[in-house]
Amino acid sequence: MFGTTFMLAIRSIFRHKLRSFLTTLGIIIGVAAVVAMVTLGKATTKAAQAQVASLGTNVLQIRPGQGFGRGGGGPRPPDFKEADVEAIARQVAGVKAVAPQAQSTATVIYQGANWSTTINGTTNAFFQVQPWPLVSGRTFSRNEEQAGNAVCIIGNTIRTNLFRGGEAVGDRIRVNGVSCDVIGVLSTRGQGGFGDQDDVIIMPIKQVQRRFTGNRDIRLMMVGVDPAYDSAQVQESIKQVLRERRRITGGKEDDFNIFDTAQISQTLTGITTLLTQIVTAVAAISLVVGGIGIMNIMLVSVTERTREIGIRLAIGAVASEVLLQFLMEAVVLSCLGGLVGLVVAQLVVIGLAPLMQVEFLFEPQINVIAFLVSALIGVVFGYFPAQRAAGLNPIDALRHE
Amino acid sequence: MADSDPPIIRLRGVTKVYGEGPTAFQALKGVDLDIAAGDFVAVMGPSGSGKSTTMNILGCLDVPTGGQFLFKGVHVERLDRDQRALLRRKYLGFVFQGFNLLARTSALENVELPLLYRGDPRKQRREAAMEALDKVGLKDWWDHTPGELSGGQQQRVAIARAIVTNPDVLLADEPTGNLDSERSIEIMEFLTELNKTSGITVLMVTHEPDMAAFAHTIVHFKDGLVERIEAGHKSGEAVA
Numbered sequence: 001m002f003g004t005t006f007m008l009a010i011r012s013i014f015r016h017k018l019r020s021f022l023t024t025l026g027i028i029i030g031v032a033a034v035v036a037m038v039t040l041g042k043a044t045t046k047a048a049q050a051q052v053a054s055l056g057t058n059v060l061q062i063r064p065g066q067g068f069g070r071g072g073g074g075p076r077p078p079d080f081k082e083a084d085v086e087a088i089a090r091q092v093a094g095v096k097a098v099a100p101q102a103q104s105t106a107t108v109i110y111q112g113a114n115w116s117t118t119i120n121g122t123t124n125a126f127f128q129v130q131p132w133p134l135v136s137g138r139t140f141s142r143n144e145e146q147a148g149n150a151v152c153i154i155g156n157t158i159r160t161n162l163f164r165g166g167e168a169v170g171d172r173i174r175v176n177g178v179s180c181d182v183i184g185v186l187s188t189r190g191q192g193g194f195g196d197q198d199d200v201i202i203m204p205i206k207q208v209q210r211r212f213t214g215n216r217d218i219r220l221m222m223v224g225v226d227p228a229y230d231s232a233q234v235q236e237s238i239k240q241v242l243r244e245r246r247r248i249t250g251g252k253e254d255d256f257n258i259f260d261t262a263q264i265s266q267t268l269t270g271i272t273t274l275l276t277q278i279v280t281a282v283a284a285i286s287l288v289v290g291g292i293g294i295m296n297i298m299l300v301s302v303t304e305r306t307r308e309i310g311i312r313l314a315i316g317a318v319a320s321e322v323l324l325q326f327l328m329e330a331v332v333l334s335c336l337g338g339l340v341g342l343v344v345a346q347l348v349v350i351g352l353a354p355l356m357q358v359e360f361l362f363e364p365q366i367n368v369i370a371f372l373v374s375a376l377i378g379v380v381f382g383y384f385p386a387q388r389a390a391g392l393n394p395i396d397a398l399r400h401e
Numbered sequence: 402m403a404d405s406d407p408p409i410i411r412l413r414g415v416t417k418v419y420g421e422g423p424t425a426f427q428a429l430k431g432v433d434l435d436i437a438a439g440d441f442v443a444v445m446g447p448s449g450s451g452k453s454t455t456m457n458i459l460g461c462l463d464v465p466t467g468g469q470f471l472f473k474g475v476h477v478e479r480l481d482r483d484q485r486a487l488l489r490r491k492y493l494g495f496v497f498q499g500f501n502l503l504a505r506t507s508a509l510e511n512v513e514l515p516l517l518y519r520g521d522p523r524k525q526r527r528e529a530a531m532e533a534l535d536k537v538g539l540k541d542w543w544d545h546t547p548g549e550l551s552g553g554q555q556q557r558v559a560i561a562r563a564i565v566t567n568p569d570v571l572l573a574d575e576p577t578g579n580l581d582s583e584r585s586i587e588i589m590e591f592l593t594e595l596n597k598t599s600g601i602t603v604l605m606v607t608h609e610p611d612m613a614a615f616a617h618t619i620v621h622f623k624d625g626l627v628e629r630i631e632a633g634h635k636s637g638e639a640v641a
Binding site for chain 2: 311316319
């Protein structure tokens with residue numbers, strides 16, 4: 001009986017192609033919206049996480065001042081000194097490496113081409129704190145680091161703009177008039193919420209301090225934390241060391257801040273997840289509206305086909321067979337709508353993913369769930385019209401005009 | 402038919418009341434009627450005489466308010482909705498005045514419909530439906546939809562649908578009501594032939610004496626009762 005009813009439903013659906021399509025439109029849109037939103041949401045979360053991960057996991061950033069944008073009045077808190085870097089590296093357990101940073105901007109010239117960029121003075125610890133491999137060349141030698149030689153490691157954007165993507169290692173560039181040996185090229189990190197991360201030149205910090213900033217100040221320390229240690233505890237130890245060194249006593253507030261990249265990761269994930277949930281909820285409402293659309297059309301269909309129902313009952317269909325036929329029609333319709341919606345969703349994701357700078361993902365779970373929900377909607381919203389059809393009196397139904 | 406055979410249909414004191422209270426209308430006031438298996442019966446009477454109500458009850462589409470209806474010895478008035486549906490499926494075939502074919506559905510699929518509910522396999526369904534269409538002379542029209550067929554052809558498809566299950570009784574409600582006299586005679590001749598060759602009991606409602614003349618037995622209804630029964634007509638001889 002099931003197979004027969006299924007066939008009857010298919011026949012009836014394809015006999016009214018336009019109406020069937022319009023009926024399922026709500027489900028198509030609903031399923032497509034839910035699946036596309038969830039898929040894109042997950043892709044966005046993943047992209048955000050990847051970006052944060054590129055900063056290095058278990059990395060603490062320490063800056064003077066009380067966090068972003070909270071300058072306020074009073075004298076600016078002092079920058080760090082080399083002794084602070086050494087103290088943290090020596091005294092705090094669980095610290096892998098501490099990379100000091102002194103930054104400046106400069107104009108770089110190579111064979112008539114010039115480019116404005118950021119100069120980042122640091123030590124080799126920079127490459128231990130975070131994963132940022134070189135594509136060619138080498139990091140600083142011990143000598144270069146200690147003497148503060150005029151050597152540099154360039155980001156990919158510099159190579160593209162000055163060397164037109166060609167080999168750069170071994171060449172010399174002029175940085176604000178200082179002739180500088182290119183010893184290495186960094187791998188690409190790409191665009192992100194933090195600007196073009198590849199638009200940078202890395203130099204020994206002593207060179208930057210001597211030639212560019214003109215002082216021995218360190219504006220930022222990046223601390224690599226051993227994953228075996230608890231990040232919160234390491235942060236607390238660093239705080240104690242710095243408070244002592246900066247002579248902050250009693251209840252006075254810190255005049256520096258420690259920022260954990262893991263925190264950014266969590267916050268970003270939290271935001272994207274919340275956004276995905278909200279948009280999905282809105283899309284889910286359109287699924288319900290689609291279900292009501294199916295019920296509407298099925299009710300119209302039952303009225304319109306009253307005579308057909310009468311004929312079926314007269315030639316010996318029992319009530320449950322008529323019920324099953326109309327229920328099956330609703331379920332097949334909504335399932336077809338669900339399938340089409342899934343296809344549309346993938347197309348939407350394929351189309352939007354490059355625009356949103358995320359990679360295309362196929363999420364099997366949400367696809368299966370959305371399809372099952374569309375089937376369920378068919379059952380729920382198809383039941384009432386089907387019951388009405390099955391309850392018809394054959395004599396009245398046959399007389400129906 | 403030997404007289405000793407039990408009638409296939411037996412009505413005893415059948416009443417039917419529509420509505421309740423002061424507006425109630427008594428359509429049947431105690432009908433007694435026996436119909437022998439293999440008979441060709443025409444039911445006549447003015448509108449409101451109870452002939453349609455009786456046909457609905459005989460077709461197991463409706464139940465009497467009172468009295469007994471035995472079909473092949475089964476008390477139909479005691480059966481529920483689904484049991485009556487199964488009875489129709491197994492033993493009855495219907496032909497209506499308005500043909501009542503499924504629109505946008507081929508003749509073959511229309512004829513197949515009752516077999517679908519019997520759960521016959523596809524191949525068997527096809528063969529039986531084609532055979533029935535062949536009997537009514539529409540084998541070559543199997544893929545035409547009702548919209549592409551004339552009234553007479555549509556009624557023949559409806560007859561094919563009614564007989565495809567080899568029913569014991571064929572109920573025809575004004576089968577020629579929508580047809581011109583030439584087509585009407587064709588249909589009547591076909592029903593007569595069917596009654597003779599396959600022994601199907603034919604029950605037909607008509608208000609045209611010309612058509613009733615094809616039957617063996619004519620039952621006249623008046624005011625919710627059987628007025629008189631003309632038995633022993635010689636089928637086919639009354640044709641003008």
